[in-house]
Amino acid sequence: MITASGITKTYGSTRAVDDLSFEVQAGVVTGFLGPNGSGKSTTMRMVMGLDRPDSGVVTIDGKRFGDLRWPLREVGALLEAKALHPGRSAYNHLLALAQTNSIPKARVDQVLELVGLEAVAKRKVGKFSLGMSQRLGIASALLGDPGVLLFDEPINGLDPEGILWVRNLLKGLAGEGRTIFVSSHLMSEMALTATDLVVIGRGQLIADTTVEDFIASNTEATVLVRSPGADALGAALVEAGGRVAAGPDGGLLVTGLDATRIGDVAHAQGIALHELSPQQASLEEVFMDMTSDMVDYHGHSPLEVSS
Amino acid sequence: MTTATAPAHIAPFALDHGRAGLRNQVRSEWTKLRSVRSTWICLVIIVAAGIGLSALVTNIEAGRWAHLGFADRAQFDPVRMSQTGEFLSQFVVGVLGAMIVTSEYATGSIRTTLATTSRRTTVLSAKLLVIGTVIFLVSEVTAFASFFVGRAVLLAHGGKALPAGSSIVDQVRSATIPVVSITDNGALRAVFLCGVYLLLLTLIACGLGFILRHTAGAISAFVGILLVLPLIVNILPSSFSASFEKFLPSNLGLAMILVTSRKTDFAGILLTPWAAAGLLALYTVAVVVLAGWLLVRRDA
Known part of the structure; x- marks a missing residue:
């Protein structure tokens, strides 16, 4: 030890x-x-x-x-x-x-x-x-x-x-x-x-x-949702207390609601779900998130430097 | 290369019995010293320069004897001629003494070394003991071999020993080249102290390595003490410099190999051989103590 x-x-x-x-x-x-x-x-x-x-x-x-x-x-x-x-x-x-x-x-x-x-x-x-x-x-x-x-x-x-x-x-x-x-x-x-x-x-x-x-x-549970009625579902999820962000390929990234609750909301609204998957943050993402203000030597993208 | 996942164990060991001590570090330092080529190159240079320069310089001087004036004949010192190689060897031992320390600082392996013991002074002691022993043995063997080679050269030139009790006046008047025997007054001491001089310089260089922790720095300091310091003292007013010229390490070295009974031009200006050896030993102790104090206090 x-x-x-x-x-x-x-x-x-x-x-x-x-x-x-x-x-x-x-x-x-x-x-x-x-x-x-x-x-x-x-x-x-x-x-x-x-x-x-x-x-x-x-x-x-x-x-x-x-x-x-x-x-x-x-x-x-x-x-x-x-x-x-x-x-x-x-x-x-x-x-x-x-x-x-x-x-x-x-x-x-x-x-x-x-x-x-x-x-x-x-x-x-x-x-x-x-x-x-x-x-x-x-x-x-x-x-x-x-x-x-x-x-x-x-x-x-x-x-x-x-x-x-x-x-x-x-x-x-x-x-x-x-x-x-x-x-x-x-x-x-x-x-x-x-x-x-x-x-x-x-x-x-x-x-x-x-x-x-x-x-x-160190990660808030995030759920990736895909649905043909994404717009309507998004509105319903916000109303149910979730936060919705645009995910990859037209999907929705939902935080503040777990997968069960999201499924229930969709069912109540009669909206079909094509995907409902809880997202696992990698250690790397968590680490970068936590230490971003503690890094002494930041790299910059060329765009950042010139602007 | 391998797919082993866990190491086999070694025999159980009583961790609370004894400790990793000086004997361990001495063995380790000897392994380190003998396992790099530069050590052997340095030792060969010391032996070759000692014997080679003795033969060369003695041969040149012996050939000139018949043409030498009184003053030059008075200064004709077979012992000092036979130890000419010492001037070169002092820098070789300086480099070797400093490098066994600074090479570890340069690579960072000093941290590996210091992590093997909870008493850092054993690392310092072991390095001094190992390099000191090696240099002392090689230097003494070289000094005596050089002496006898020089003597053989003089004998080959028809040199003869002066009668017992001869003065410097007898030497100047001698028709044949004066040959010195190892049993002559002061000869044995002069040859022996030649090895002691190189030993003490080695230990000083090693200490400087621990103090400065940088190869170029330690070697510069060492060369500075032997070559540059005398030049600086020379620039000072002679009334001032004369009082401490004799305390310079390079002049202590000169004093140590002087056969004083021969009354050469240095007599009186320099310390007596044993006093010179004692003072140089004091300098060595001072450098080593400072090195040890810093080694224990500083971060590795």
């Missing part, structure tokens, strides 16, 4: 993390979401004892990083995939890491095989692709067989097969009862991988919940 209590970190005049508190539970994959520059990496560095919070405390299974006797055996992290000496082989990189925590040599071969790099173990990592570096970073994190694992953007640079592999790996690790904390800006990926979510924007906590609840509590 990772516990952050009121951690704050300021660099110069920038408050990177602002009074952030959350818990990452063992046994599930917890996604760490936030726009670029929202403080995800800073938070992870504070968990790993690399950056010191100005105030507040982060603990790993109840202990501060500074109190861990065998850090690699208790917490593993992939923070930057390319943080490697380019002239050193993958094997020697892992061997040097293993030696710091009295991890047997055989484990190096084991994790190399696990991430599928055994064939290139003796090759210099400077020649590795980003995807191969990510795999090596994951191998480093797993080296000490730790109960708590942090991954900062682990699927960057991976091919679809690699992404699927990481997804299954993370779920498998969580299934063994480990604490898995994965940051990503790819909401769709988190929706597939994570069970729990910690969402931050501008260093502040937006949500600490499950993926399911996050979507449910």
Whole structure:
């Protein structure tokens, strides 16, 4: 379990993390979401004892990083995939890491095989692709067989097969009862991988919940309705207390009324229905909605810029 | 590449017994040091420059003996000639000492390193111990090999040892090239301190790496201390500069390999060899303590 209590970190005049508190539970994959520059990496560095919070405390299974006797055996992290000496082989990189925590040599071969790099173990990592570096970073994190694992953007640079592999790996690790904390800006990926979510924007906590609840509590139920008598139905639905917007292909997007009620209204008015389907918002839509005012670096369409 | 979904476990480990300590970090640093090619290139340069320049410079000087004037003959110092390579090696050890730290800052792998221990000072200590030991051994072997190569060159030119108790006047009047034996007064100390000088410079460079965390910055600072600082001191009024010239690291190095009993032109201007070694060691301690203090305090 990772516990952050009121951690704050300021660099110069920038408050990177602002009074952030959350818990990452063992046994599930917890996604760490936030726009670029929202403080995800800073938070992870504070968990790993690399950056010191100005105030507040982060603990790993109840202990501060500074109190861990065998850090690699208790917490593993992939923070930057390319943080490697380019002239050193993958094997020697892992061997040097293993030696710091009295991890047997055989484990190096084991994790190399696990991430599928055994064939290139003796090759210099400077020649590795980003995807191969990510795999090596994951191998480093797993080296000490730790109960708590942090991954900062682990699927960057991976091919679809690699992404699927990481997804299954993370779920498998969580299934063994480990604490898995994965940051990503790819909401769709988190929706597939994570069970729990910690969402931050501008260093502040937006949500600490499950993926399911996050979507449910942050979207108003919307129902897509198609009908040959769309105009009349629309008027009747407004009268019944719903809000109606134009949907795709002449359909109606109705909020404020659930599907049952809409069906009843249509029946009472004698209007035929061709489609009546509740809409599920994606995690991505919810996230964009919630953090739109918290994104530090907005992109603009060319039209917006010129006007 | 693989379809494995969960890793096999390693043998159960008593997490509350012992801790990841200095011994662990030393092993790791040795693996890191030996597993990159630049280490071996630097060590080969130290050995080759030491022995090669000793043979070359001694050979040139020996060939000129018959034509040398009194002043030049008085300054003829076989030990110093044999250690000419040290001037080059001091920059090689500086680069190596700084790079083992700054290369980790450049790639960001210093964070991986620091996340392996809850005591950052063990990382500093292990780096100093490993690079210090390697450089010290290689430098001492090179210094002694250079000395004996230089001596062999002088003997080949017909050089002879001066009688015991000879003064600098006897050296100037000698018809044959004076040859120094390792057991002669001060020779052993001078050759030994040559390795000590390179060791201390290595540790200073390593400390500068932790302080500046940037390859170009650390190497510039190191070269600045050895080459630029003396130039600046030289510009100052001589009444002023004369009082602290002898405390410059480069002049401490010169003092350390001086066979003082030979009364060359440096005698009196420089500190005695052991005092020079002691002062350079103090500088080293100061740099290392500052490095450790910053390493513990700063964010990685």
